[in-house]
Amino acid sequence: MTLERWRRITEWPLIVASVLFLVTYSIQVIVDPKESVGALLEDLLWVSWGTFLIDYIVSLVIAPRRWHWFFTHLFNLATVVLPMLRPLRVLRVVTLLAVLQRTAGRAVRGQIVIYVTGASLLVVYVASLAVLDAERAGGGSIATFPDAIWWAFTTITTVGYGDLVPVTLEGRVIAVGLMLSGIALLGVVSATFASWIVEQVSAENTSRQAATVAHVDALRAEIAELRTVLARMDPALRATDAKAPPVAEPDGPDPSAAKS
């Protein structure tokens, strides 16, 4: 079995496992259910984890260049080790949806916007769950889910009021992850606007637009036509040559060489 086929087969099971993890973990943290239900949820989390672990091991075994795969798929390893990253798999679905909108021109930016919005909301949601889980146990000031969501937004936007602050090691690690996501978010937003403005500014004045491949192709077409004109002239010339005294032209095959 090839790696490519394995990836196609595991695509949907992994998304389902991601959603399973997301739902189970949400119930576990927000509802905080009784013993029996809690044990069931715990089992479901293990099933989700197992799915990711099996996919990782099989992929690593199948991969033709194992070390290369290992280094280029560190994110996959991270989703096995850090359950928090697992829901990011759900973004695959977002990508599929993005493919549906076919407006060619703005597609790249549109996809980036959809993907970044989706990823940011997922990161905020999962980080809220995780920080609540960690801080409630550690006795921090983040004690309810709405508080956790509020805290996550103030962190990812780098506002950082400081009214709610994680105090446990786990909570702070999650916070640092959120802050770095915030920097990435800001970077992508700036970059997307920059790409859009550059396009607007050049679109405004057509003659000041950057020359594109299409323009160069148009030029090439004109030059090709020139050559056709010349080629048409060429036999005309040869006819002229033919009239010339047969002796005085030792390099007669030259015109035909020009054609080749």
Place this chain on the structure above:
Amino acid sequence: MTLERWRRITEWPLIVASVLFLVTYSIQVIVDPKESVGALLEDLLWVSWGTFLIDYIVSLVIAPRRWHWFFTHLFNLATVVLPMLRPLRVLRVVTLLAVLQRTAGRAVRGQIVIYVTGASLLVVYVASLAVLDAERAGGGSIATFPDAIWWAFTTITTVGYGDLVPVTLEGRVIAVGLMLSGIALLGVVSATFASWIVEQVSAENTSRQAATVAHVDALRAEIAELRTVLARMDPALRATDAKAPPVAEPDGPDPSAAKS
């Protein structure tokens, strides 16, 4: 009646309704008037809301492709549901003003600057009103209008001192909106500077400027001229050919045709 015509008709009534909402809501929150005046203001808010609702319903009914219109006009739906977004309609006037300045080259960036400045100030103002409305009732630390304005500025710039922090759900939702506006603001500012610097750097050294459509057009003109020269030569050559069979050249006017 077409959608286009309806839009032209409702343009100004909607701007008036936005201003009406802005003024009425400002008085209601800042002045906090007595019973009788308060009831009048409440009525005016309903009138403003009614204008937006009627516009939305009529537009949806008139629209040729109803679902398409629905999905591409989610912002219009939002202005009906979330009164806070309604004042953004006033920005239409800002856009009209921006059209007045006709400096072609810098127009796009100039319009972006005017629009973003206008939108940011409006967002800060309306968010201050809304947060004051919510927090005063919820017993938060934001108790006066100057405090609310100060808080809104520390939030939209992502500074977030934390001296004033919303504690109600409504206040926090408004705060998240402000934070996201702040990220957008920063993105637009960065992007506008980036577009300007790229232009400056290339303007500095003419020979290092990106080739523009104007340059390609100049090239094309030269190639076209070359072709004209060749076209004029062509009959000349044919004339030479003509010498071979001395009689046969009825198409004498050809050169003049080539000239046209």
Place this chain on the structure above:
Amino acid sequence: MTLERWRRITEWPLIVASVLFLVTYSIQVIVDPKESVGALLEDLLWVSWGTFLIDYIVSLVIAPRRWHWFFTHLFNLATVVLPMLRPLRVLRVVTLLAVLQRTAGRAVRGQIVIYVTGASLLVVYVASLAVLDAERAGGGSIATFPDAIWWAFTTITTVGYGDLVPVTLEGRVIAVGLMLSGIALLGVVSATFASWIVEQVSAENTSRQAATVAHVDALRAEIAELRTVLARMDPALRATDAKAPPVAEPDGPDPSAAKS
């Protein structure tokens, strides 16, 4: 007297007045001197203000299109009304220094870096003085000059710890100014890096560089040479024509027309 000449004459007096203001205000706020010295400093501040006021009025009177000058020189009005903006005049000197470094290629970015660094440090310094002046009187937590500098840095970088926060209206207005400067600073830094990276990426692979005006000029030179070759052929053709039966070419001047 023309506006241009007036500007040349007042260039240095205004820079001197800016420095005078900066030094005087610094002594007044940081040293907080006794009655007699304080009165002298107050007089010097009035002299500085007078210089700016006279320059503004004379410029407005001299200007050929008074309203146009008024709207395009709102910053000059601001330096008269808001003394805090006056020291920004000193940046003129920075610009002059920047001209000294003549490395053409990186000059624009180099100048932007020098100017923005200079402006940011000046803004931080002046805002620290102003906020200390305002808060000390208003009983805020910002009580010493090092505290004010520290607060200014946490604000302009949008970090906003919140350990020191202005509480007076004046202090908060200065704070908002600093925050907006911070957004501008971040925007310029991002944009400068963006311009640099775009240049690096294209420099890496020469064949993937954007075509520049220099390249188009090289192409044009080649086409021009082609035309020269054709022009050389043209008389050759004419010679051929000349040989043709004298009767059969009524449009003899055609080749010379082709040359024009």
Place this chain on the structure above:
Amino acid sequence: MTLERWRRITEWPLIVASVLFLVTYSIQVIVDPKESVGALLEDLLWVSWGTFLIDYIVSLVIAPRRWHWFFTHLFNLATVVLPMLRPLRVLRVVTLLAVLQRTAGRAVRGQIVIYVTGASLLVVYVASLAVLDAERAGGGSIATFPDAIWWAFTTITTVGYGDLVPVTLEGRVIAVGLMLSGIALLGVVSATFASWIVEQVSAENTSRQAATVAHVDALRAEIAELRTVLARMDPALRATDAKAPPVAEPDGPDPSAAKS
């Protein structure tokens, strides 16, 4: 001995001295060892400092244009004066590693990402050590190494909760350095995304790509071929001319010259 050779010789000793400084300072601050070990560490720090001092003095003496070298190597002076900057030398190693990955297209952005990530982590680590060193002595709220790391991350990301804040002058200077690094970090992240998005958008639609040097070169090749065709025609024409005075064509090798 030339400056270039000295630089090659001192490359590795300086990196070793950086690592020595980093390890020694880490042990000194985090472990806070007893008298005898502490004295040894202090000696090692002096050795590290000595290496940098000697390198600086020798380089300055060797340099052909001493003042020019002085002004263009202010960073080297800073690493002698400010020990905190010394570990940044280690980044040289990161650069060497980056050279190993040879994927030409994405190399510049890849190198920037690796370098910036490395530099940011080093800056956070060293700033944490330094701030802990300063604040512990000054009685600030940053008392443990994990607290210092947490504070450094909230500062470099410009989140600034304010739960931990430096109060000593030294700590605040380090904090300002971190904040400025944060702005630079954000700028580089935005710029890298911007460069990437601009590339994606243009890659999406080939005909809308900017014309590159490669395209212009292709055009030039076509024009050159046109010229060859014309050059081959030229002698043919001249041969026609030659028919006029039948004898005179001594320059027979001309066509072959035109061909070369």
